[in-house]
Amino acid sequence: LVNATPLGMRGEPSPVPWRAMHRALRVVDLVYAPPLTPLVQAARRAGCRAVNGEGMLLYQGALAFERWTGRRAPLAAMRRALRAALRLADGRQESARGRPLRARPRACRRALRRA
DSSP: OEEOSSTTTTOOOOSSOGGGOOTTOEEEEOOOSSSSOHHHHHHHHTTOEEEOSHHHHHHHHHHHHHHHHSSOOOHHHHHHHHHHHHHHHTTOOBOTTSOBOOOOHHHHHHHHHHO
């Protein structure tokens, strides 16, 4: 099951009734903020494997980077930047390790030059 609608970005109920979910179902919600949409939560409660759209957003950006620059995308740096941006968008001001988040433009530029 793939949800390609914006439903869930503002906490709207799942577009799929929870009764329709079963353990064999795989669920991908292309919404990436918030990370746990009502659909992902309902799917996991029903025993489904469910993921949000963070991975798709990351690899779309990587593909665009490679097409525009002709260089290999710095996936690790892009993943860190994406996760930090999503935490900030979610109102969290700390990294996963509890450190304050801050912009690091020089580190980003260095990663892009190395790619």
